[in-house]
Amino acid sequence: MGFAHFWLSGFDQIRTGFWAYFAVGLENGSLYAMIAVGYTLVYGVLGLINFAHGEVFMCGGFAAVFLTHGILGDRVANGWESVFLILAGIAIAGSVSALVATGVEQVAYRPLRRRNAPKLAYLISAIGASYFLQTLAGKEFGYGQNIFPAQVFPAGQTMFFIGKTPIHTIQVVCLVVGTAMFVAADRIVRSTRLGRGIRAVAQDSETSALMGVNIDRTITLTFIIGGSLAGAAGFLYALQNGIVQSSGTELGIYAFTAAVLGGIGNLRGAALGGLLIGLFGSFSVPFAFEGNISWTEIYTFIILVLVLIVRPTGILGEKSGRTA
Amino acid sequence: MKLRWNKTVAIASIGALAMTAVPLVAGNATSGAAAKPTYVIGVQGPFTGADADYGDYDYAGVEFAVSQANATGKLPFTLQVEKFDDQGSSTVAPGAAQKAVGTKNLVAIVGPAFSGASQVSYQYYHAANIAEVSPSATAVALATGTNSSFLRTVADDSVQGLADAQYLVKTKGIKNLTVIGDESFYGAGLAKAVATDAKTLGATVTTKSIANINEGGGGNAGAYSTLATSLAQSAPKGIFYGGYAPEFGLLIGDLASDGYTTAKHVLMSGDGSNDPALLTSTSPKKAANGAFLSESATGKVSYFTGAMATAFTKLTGVKASVAIYAAQSYDAADAIIRALGAAAPSSTIATLRSETVTGLHAVSFTGVTGPIAFQTDGNLKIDKGSVQISEVKKGKIVLITSVG
Structure with a gap:
């Protein structure tokens, strides 16, 4: 009876608060997807997981803090100023993270690639880069010190209602920016010369080099694309949640999971995986046993395992060697 | 050559004098310090x-x-x-x-x-x-x-938990309370004490827990956002958070975004959140105004x-x-x-x-x-104590009353 009541109560909460859970799920899912793209792109071209990618995201968040406080101070922006600041924040945070991602590639991966190092060396190097960035941020900005950017629009601002459920500006911005940046990345990879280069390197780097593709440049640009999306995600995340040196690790795990769920190496799979994990995490909150929110993570990873049992290469299938 | 030799002799002489002098000086200092470790x-x-x-x-x-x-x-x-x-x-x-x-x-x-x-x-x-x-x-x-x-x-928290429950249920008249623990040794214990005592005092209590982020709990900020959405849906009259300031601030901000504010509800936490860091951890800062915080004490x-x-x-x-x-x-x-x-x-x-x-x-x-x-277990012999209740007013933590 208690067990049945628990599930019925959960479904009742979903029924009454469906749009609220849906909106927060899409918001989180958009951020996961934006970060997951970086994981999947790098996996495509290098065949490795860039474990420092979460910290690349974190750097975007800190960039947002300094940018917004530098412009606004304690003021709250509104109207067109908000639009300008959102665009500027995405551009600056994306650029900072792209720069950091490039630095990680140059320092942590390129020397190993030139020496044909084993994959294990890349893994350790990636973890080292991750710890370096996290510790540096902790020392500079304070361990565990959650810092918020200035308000580029009033916190909790409602943009519109679905029924009686308020949909917040941050939720709309996350979805719109996430979608736009994903579509741009998808177009670049599918339809441009650079994209062809990325796909060629992913498929067979030696042959693509013989065909005239500049491997180093292609890999660097891949890190820049992934870093830009992660930085923009860092900016948007910080607006809602603040940023702390460990934020990259927290979000990175979810984004990596999203990439695997969708099919690692598959750009659209990363986006799909991100959205699904965001939505699943949100809708599972009413079903947390004894109110313990950690159950949402247990549910999420159970689903991941079940999907991988049925489809070991993820929902849309792994496209290692054929990125996007 | 002669000059160099003279320099060497001079340096050696000064060095020798210094080596002789140092123990004398040190000896004096040591003899003084030896009496007072x-x-x-x-x-x-x-x-x-x-x-x-x-x-x-x-x-x-x-x-x-x-x-x-x-x-x-x-x-x-x-x-x-x-x-x-x-x-x-x-x-x-x-x-x-x-x-x-x-x-x-x-x-x-x-x-x-x-x-x-x-x-x-x-x-x-x-x-x-x-x-x-x-x-x-x-x-x-x-x-x-x-x-x-x-x-x-x-x-200890049996004193603070009871006082917090009394303040919420008796003073603020809350009959529908959600108590959240942060899964830390401290936060979970205090939340449990508050929940137990509030039930005893007649309130309907819903318990929840969420991993802390900054005290080694491995939690993530996104989970606080979804928890806030869930809480805003169920809209209990009061929420008690057993945990620390950074996460309580995060939760207050997320709740405010979802329309759950201190203007209509009661938000309270214990001494772990009774810290100026709460004010910098809450966005927007004004959302923290009206939140109540307790602090355990032994006397008045x-x-x-x-x-x-x-x-x-x-x-x-x-x-x-x-x-x-x-x-x-x-x-x-x-x-x-x-x-x-x-x-x-x-x-x-x-x-x-x-x-x-x-x-x-x-x-x-x-x-x-x-x-x-002290008692043999390490607690104070007079451990009934009192609990100070503070409120965030205009961005400052202000002591308002004492319970117990």
Whole structure:
């Protein structure tokens, strides 16, 4: 009876608060997807997981803090100023993270690639880069010190209602920016010369080099694309949640999971995986046993395992060697 | 050549003179210092990170006590204070405790400040017979056994939990309460105490838990956002959060975004959130206005007042009225100094550490915060205590009443 009541109560909460859970799920899912793209792109071209990618995201968040406080101070922006600041924040945070991602590639991966190092060396190097960035941020900005950017629009601002459920500006911005940046990345990879280069390197780097593709440049640009999306995600995340040196690790795990769920190496799979994990995490909150929110993570990873049992290469299938 | 030889001779002569002179000077200093050995009282707490205020205030309290004790000139030893930074984290604390244990001439510890850090540090201090006198670790389970090397100058969470429940249910009239624990040793314990006592007082209580982010819990901010959405849907009249300031601030901000504000509801947390860091961890900052915070105490006084407050601020540069648990730290240091003074003068450091533990169980004096004398389990003999309730008003934490 208690067990049945628990599930019925959960479904009742979903029924009454469906749009609220849906909106927060899409918001989180958009951020996961934006970060997951970086994981999947790098996996495509290098065949490795860039474990420092979460910290690349974190750097975007800190960039947002300094940018917004530098412009606004304690003021709250509104109207067109908000639009300008959102665009500027995405551009600056994306650029900072792209720069950091490039630095990680140059320092942590390129020397190993030139020496044909084993994959294990890349893994350790990636973890080292991750710890370096996290510790540096902790020392500079304070361990565990959650810092918020200035308000580029009033916190909790409602943009519109679905029924009686308020949909917040941050939720709309996350979805719109996430979608736009994903579509741009998808177009670049599918339809441009650079994209062809990325796909060629992913498929067979030696042959693509013989065909005239500049491997180093292609890999660097891949890190820049992934870093830009992660930085923009860092900016948007910080607006809602603040940023702390460990934020990259927290979000990175979810984004990596999203990439695997969708099919690692598959750009659209990363986006799909991100959205699904965001939505699943949100809708599972009413079903947390004894109110313990950690159950949402247990549910999420159970689903991941079940999907991988049925489809070991993820929902849309792994496209290692054929990125996007 | 001749000149060079002369220089060499001159340098050698000066060197020889210096070598002869140094032992003479050092000997004088040593003979003076030998009569008064120097001992170290360590302060373990967060000195970096989001909760650094707690460590700084604890240190200031100990520094004040040690300064006064040294100034009397009556002690047969000289005291120094040393910081051991555990960041308030149960994963960092073992390293801080091991560093303290290995510190030459360290006789006792004031701290750790946090319950989780205290729990994991205990084994190291206990093995080395080093007394820990915490001014603020309130988890009930910490004080156990007999002749415990863990002692505290603050009432535990059974006192704070009951007072918080009374304030919410009786004073604020809340019949529908959600209690959230942060899965830390401290936060989960306090939340459990509040939930149990609120039920006893007649409230309908829903319990929830969510992993903390900054104290080694491995939680993530996105989960707080979804929890806030869920809470705004169920809209309980009041929410109590058992945990620390950074996460409570995050939750307050997320709740405000979802329309759950202190204007219509009651939000409360315990001493873990009673920290100026709450104000910087909440976005927008004004969302924290109206939140209630408690602080456990042993007597009616939990801050320095009058001439002591003036002297404290003059020495440490810390404003006495905001220095949470500084007065309790002062009492903890005072107890250690008294126990140390009663120990045999010829003791080795190892023996002195052990004698300090025993001596602490024998002290009895009136401290700044009330009577200081310990039970065998390390709790104060008079541990009924009172609980101070503060409210965030216009971006400041303001003491409003005392319960118990």
